[in-house]
Amino acid sequence: MKRIVLVAMTMMLVLSVAAFAAPTKITFWTTHRPPDSDDLQKMVDTFNGSQKDVQVKMSIVPGAETDVAKLMTAVRGGTGPDVYMLDRFTTAERAAAGVLEDLTPFIKKYDPNLSSKYLPFAWAESSFRGKTWSLPFDTDTRALYYRIDVLQKAGIDISALDVKNGPITLAKLKDIAFKFNKTDSSGAYSQIGFIPHINQGWHYTWGFAFGGQFADLKAGKVTPTNEGVVAAFQWMYDYYKALGPQKVRTFISTYLPPNNPPQQDTFITGSVPIVVTGDWEIAVLAQYAPNAKWGVTYIPIPKAGDKPSTWAGGWSYTIPKGSKHPDAAFKFCQWMTGPDGQKMYTLTSSHLPTIVSLSQDMSLFPGQHAFFQKTLAFASSRPALPVGGLFWDALTVAMNDVIDNVATPQEALQKVSDKVQPQLNKFLPLQ
């Protein structure tokens, strides 16, 4: 009898120790693709190898910045992940919809000073109604890239583009770019110097360049008809009128069709040697055009004397509602968005960190990346609205109408306001 009791107690002890020592397994979803997802996987492996309590399984899921259908249906069905990588500026939108867990109690418990460690604009994007819903991960900025080799071969003087001369004016850029335009025998463009709206030449990009304000969060209003934004759209209207909107469309259908492989991007092939894109392009160029000679400078300014502009985006880590292991999930988020994780990601993917201490370590920004780190000092960021996705899409429609010269900037932007403001009104007050 004594032996049975002894054996039973030993077994219970062993089992409870095993259960205690068994790691919590959590799932992590990202919509990133290679090469960035490869960098994330390396980070996950490092995290898993560094401790035994939490083991993470990463999955690449379909979706994009504004498309979180997979996340929503999974969370609704009770099969959501423990951690989801979310486009940071949509945090307010997803928090308002009720998809995310409030991280404030976890921050209080594990690191009450967490907010002071991050860049203020990033932390603001992660907040909504006084609570924190995501942890900022990376950020990025945009600049004007130009192919020195391609432009020099075409005999164009590009000294004005040198970053040492400060930002170039839009008028001067147009002069240089138009010298490069060529049409073939049928009249279609075979090369164009600069196409403002491709890659990262978004409505936000040019709106910020003209000093525009897209929303007034305190008043709870979207302001697409702000004079800076209208001026930016007017500049786009005129630029495309000079190029010929339908001819530009045909050029894009030919050389930048949907799902274009990165090797055939027009900046890589040289058919559009000037483009506005983000700091991640440094890694893309290293992979697909290692022998290209290229330079970076500020996004052009409307008139001489204006201050340069750019905007910063980036991603964040969230815990969707319904996670069964929120504490383990938070520990993982903390590591990935902490100094160790962000350092790894900055070096491998050529994005920028949102941690204050890292952003002052210039050794993390070799070569041209240092320029982007500098521009973070004057970067704007998109307003954190609970209707961020709807606003972006409506602005895109307006931008394309203006590019096609089928609407005036004022008309197109008024439509944006009419469409989005009623939806925003449902969430007031915002703060």
Added chain:
Amino acid sequence: MTQSTRRNLRNGLLFVSPWLFGFLTLQVYPILYSLRMSFTEYSGFGDMTDIGWQNFINLFKDDLFWKSAYNTLYYTVLAVPIGVVVAIVIALAMNQKVKEVPVYRAILYLPSILPVFALSLVWVVFLNPKFGLLNRIANLAGIPTVDMLGDPTWTKFAIVLLAQLGAGGPALIFLAGLRGVPTEMLESAQIDGAGPFRRFFYITLPMITPVILYDIVLGLALGLQIFTQAYILTSGAIGGQGMAGPRNSLLFYVFYLYKTAFQYTQMGYASAMAWVLFIVSVILALSVFRWARTWVHYESE
């Protein structure tokens, strides 16, 4: 009811019960739930707020609703007749009395079983204004280049063409219909001196009108719900993230519904859209059946 009748009824219901269970829980319940959602404001999470008919009122004021409805109807009116003609032509080709006809049948049927997303990606290259086959062949014939990917007036034609690759399925049904045309009629017409065109239009065609009706109703249902090809063709578009094709010309109704539900998290509004689609589809189907009475000829009558 007698004992045996009752037993048969019980056994029958037991056999059918798996299907019945699936039907009630996976089809009837979601349909009723979506009707409930259409009268509320709901993000999919949290509270459902009742707002009465507001969703439907907002729908009629929404310019994208009208645009997506226009795009869908434009596409359907284009795709259905073209689809019927293409299916009949392919069926006629499959019906030729040559020795190698099984090979031809296989070749003509093959495109319809290839995955739609793969064909859509191939189509993007096919339609390329400078390097795509379509424009190269058209240029040889003297037709000027058409930018079917970037010109809003032509993008729907790109989808119509793409959809024709799926004509193999209806063609098989038409083939069966063609085989059902009595050969004695065709022979006696031939003896009387009717050429192939007269024989086709006055004998064959009237005899296959039931199949044509079937293909029209099928085409109508598929046309009103067109989504996959448009989603794939536009999801990687440069500078157009947020739009479905140039000037939203490929924003079809179901695509807009998908965006409203999952990107803008407006489940109530999306449900209202779904119900409007349902009611319009029923009205269209009833109208087609009523119109069909005038021209469909059933052999049994």
